[in-house]
Amino acid sequence: MAGRRRWATEEILDAAAELLRTSDAESFSVRKLAAVLGTDSSSLYRHFRSRTELLRAVADRILLAAVDGYVPEGDWKQRITGLALHVREAFGQQPQLAAVWGRYASSGAGSRLIMEEMLEALQASGLPDEKIPAQYHRLAVLVTSLIASEAGFGTLTPEEHEQGLELFRVAVLGADPERFPALAHFARDVRPLGVDRRAAFEEILAAHLAHVEASI
Template identity: 30%
Template sequence: MPRPRSLTQSQIAAAALAVVDDDGLAALSMRAVAKRLGTSTMALYRYVQDRHELEGLIVELVFAGVDPVPPAAGTWQERVAEMARRVRAAIGAHPEAVPLTMIHRHSSPGLLRWSEGVLEILAGAGVTGAARVVALRTLTAQIIGAVQLERLGPLAGRGTDAIAALSPQEFPLMAETAREARSVGDDRVFERGLAALLRGLGPS
């Protein structure tokens, strides 16, 4: 009988992320990942303890390309905004994995390093105590929420069309806003929302 080929956690993470990207988070299982790798499910357990660990590997792979070092130049708002853009780009490339970033946010080294970088900027700007807690959590919510909304783009488009067609007598502002929304792109929504958020997160 041939000896099972050795695997690395990087290979396993890549296969797991491919499952999530192609088939959705609900399709993630040890069996599905083993099939991608051309090995047995039991063989996979030699390298990964369970699904929870598998999810953690996916999150680390998603964050592998996120530079956690704060930008050196700019105002504190500009520097935090750049940190936010880095994460939006990373998780936006793998929207099906977004829920995992929240599940593993307290244990993911990549996410923790990014958060430390953001906190470094905030601390340098004089944002302390509860204000710093609120700032980090609100920023994280802004990024995750934006990506989730963008992920539902095709569905949102149909919904926007339906709202635009509402009775102007009963829903005049909703109908008008929906018509305007057709020309407002995701980048503009993210940047304007982020700028508004940062204006309210300064030292208090």
Template identity: 30%
Template structure:
């Protein structure tokens, strides 16, 4: 069963410019504005200007900007999980979930950094949690442990995905300066004061890379080792 939520019927109202206003259009526009201008773009004034409508019209669809942020977070989840169908190999399915989450966050890095820690309470998130907990149950974990381990899994995935998204969202000059630190500042450390760093000096550039895949592999290997059900491939 796909984790993508079915589209719900929406009221559509024309703006001054003749555009039909809807929850989907508002969410799309908010995502675009955040991607272009950052978190400060999430305001009814800027959204109204971008949509060509009175800002007060937005309150017909969202209670406030926080409600809109939750819709944005749920939209990212829905796009990321679109077409996902859990398979018989629960480890492979969890790995695919993790990869999808990261890809969704990297597609909207500025919005993801704002929304990673929120609980949307909406259909796409509920379907994703259903899929993840279901995979833990299929591995043979009893309900209390299935919930705890799913939380450990998804928190690890979201944390690393948000970290990667935040890095991508940095201005290019800052991102490049951080990358250069591992091949410049860290290469100049005193060998006597920092013997471990001196030993691995040639590998330090790797600390500027994403650890997402490594972290997911380690976590899935640990889960597979603990699973009371039939062992899955890691």
């Protein structure tokens, strides 16, 4: 009888990425992936020591894809903004993995390339070397948090999205002006979190970079 097929690491990552398109990271398991590949979990553990390591590897491929389409242009702020937007767009194609990226540290090639470019851009800003690691950390936390937060909206079904909008309208437009005077005053101008997130992403990042520039 023919033996089980031996899957290459890249094939396993391809299958994992495809499985995550139709599920979420919380319900993902090595056993489910093995079933998709027609093998047993032990064969996958020869490539990855744990479920977490496998998820990190899939997320790192998203970072590699982001860097692959990125060309450093402009000054240091433009470089960081361009890189952040490329990462945002890449995870927009696979929002289930944004939370994985935000939760677990990655040591893959994609992660190292992102770190290298951000650190080089900060060096070009004129910041003293002793201040760069702390500023890099703040930028990494900000960008990761914004992308992970936005990704949550990317996983909603159209029905869930519409239901959320209706609940928002009820909560805001129906607010009692005596109990919530400020909310009632701004009700027609306050927008749901999911609206125009790209502009909000760029404005928040620009404000932080301006703060960094002011400290130089």
